[in-house]
Amino acid sequence: MTTTVARPGGGISPARLEPEPKHRVNPSRIIGVGTAVTEDSYSQRALLDLFRITDPKVRSVFLNSAIERRYLTPPPRDTEGAFLQESQKDLLAKHKRLALDMGARAVRKCLAAAGIELADIDYLCCVTTTGFLTPGLSALLIRDMGIGAGCSRVDVVGMGCNAGLNALNATAAWSVAHPGQVAVLLCAEACSAAYVMDSTMRTAVVNSLFGDGAAAIALLADPPDTAGLALGELPEGHIGSSAGPRLLGFSSLLIPDAIDAMRYDWDDDQHKFSFYLDPDIPYVVGAHAERVVDRLLAGAGLRRSDIAHWLVHSGGKKVIDAVRVNLGLSRHDLRHTSGVLRDYGNLSSGSFLFSYERLLQERLAREGDFGVLMTMGPGSTIETALVQW
Template identity: 30%
Template sequence: MSKIVSIGTANPRYCHRQDDILQFMLDATNPDEKSRKLLPLLYKRSGINTRYSVFPDFSLSRGNWHFFGNNCVSPTLEQRMKLFNEEVVNLSETAIKKCLKDTRVEEITHLITVTCTGLSAPGLDILLTEKLRLPANIIRTSVNFMGCYAALHALKIADAFCRADASSKVLIVCTEICTLHFQKSNHIDDVLSSTLFADGSAACLVSGNSKDSGLAIKQFFSKIALAGQPDMAWQLSGNGFLMTLKNHVPKLIKEEIGSLLHSCLNQLNLSRKDISHWAIHPGGKNILEAVENALALNHNDLAVSYDILRDYGNMSSATILFVLEKIMQKPHTRGNIFTVAFGPGITIETAMLSL
């Protein structure tokens, strides 16, 4: 049985208070009267205190902005991808070094890179192979543009590698620079996105050696709620990537999560009482509350997810690994961990882990 041996996380150097990002939004978008009243309400209800970004603009007053310019001119896709390529390798490397503090780079047999906020070729996998001095013949896989659930998809691939060869040590790194894609817009989809997304990186090491300590990977299960396809989407445009995020996404997740959990438990011949911890992707406060209500959980059951949302916001694919890292760090973590993340489709991806 393959195991998650270690997790390392990293954030860019600029930490922004949610109140400062709100002020930036008000200055940058010059909203109409209705939006000017709505924005403070959305930010106050977000459950987020701080978020991280690769640039300082969100804490600066108009006239001092760097990336967006004094008049908040929307950068082109080329400008956004240039900054992505300048920042993504170092941020990934920081997370990887934390993850591999007890493992030699030479032991790594596979590299899986995950991102949905930047695309280029040669990609992050090759850039990291060079930067980390990994073997030129290392087995590389890239998971691109799958959104917030992509870390669990990468874990599926790593688990398959380890089951095929127990000597495998698979390094996964999820790095997202979401704030690159801020849009100067008062459209409700862009406004909702502006309240949530942030930058971060998380790396994890998956080993095929069952004697290694760590989180055992017991099962994966996924479902697509096809009715929600138009409600959560991620598209390229000349002015960056455009997020569609409808406010009834939590309702759709609430309708699906109960039956999905039931199917997961049936496959493993487990019951609800066999779950000790809940690692829920903090896609937003409303999503966490929807899961909490649908599964009859209490706020404390999802405390780690709420904490990650409060301190970091939604870092897309990296976020669920932040949650798992914090659960692993608890001194007396034992038992089964039901892990779930959500993304375009609407896709609900789960993993049952145990420690």
């Protein structure tokens, strides 16, 4: 099929019209978010006193972390009030207990925010790095929460702090491939189950940073016959009527030279896993942030100045500062990221969703606004996503 179009300067020329697609594919959109933490929170100074840490260098690491409080579940104590050592078996049991409890509460809050029920969940993706379970967290939650046994599921284990966006990419793809069906992503990190207690600065840095938390997000791609309809025009009873942002694209960057900069090692003395953070990782992440963000935005014909909302993983004060400086952002741009770090510490894979929840509570996002989600973690990897309200 051909038609004619005007040539620049006059005249006409033939142009071929591509046949219109039978169905327009709708992007996945976020229809709800919910978060949960463990029962008790502690100031950094209180943790130092509880664990009887007197080394001035370790105390300085804790007190200069830009963290005020974290939710943690300390080990049991002996008769004199000192914390007992937990074996790797004890830590795995703690991870299972905390992840299931926080995870279930986060999912329920997410569903309430979306105005949907457990029976509406068609796909469940669970992310965790702080413990290993077989069967995975997804199967245990489906059983314990009473989610339909026919719910599709997947578990993402061991990817680290970046994994929330890795999983969001896959979950959004499932959502687009199954329009009208609800997909839920859960990040459940019981960081209290991943600690090693010794006198080294290596563990002091890790122990000063991480906290317990879970975050769930619900996605929906509208059926093709709703393409172009405003939310108020959707059919009565349509699932997910909240005006959440659409997921427009993802971009990743693996930094092979820093593949060992964040990792788990087996500690033969402690008989448990020990997490390692290279002191230079904030600068490595900062130096590569422009490359992956600009690639993400170029795909949509955007510049950094077009982005109204930045939701970055709360990896630590130095990480946040490195990203801010290298991307030319203001402290206000990263207020939610810094606020989550201050109030919760580093929550690993779910940190960026705590920031997203805070942005929603501000009620500042407007129709048409663009936002960038950004996480970083072992690999070393930077993950990004572009959203639009």
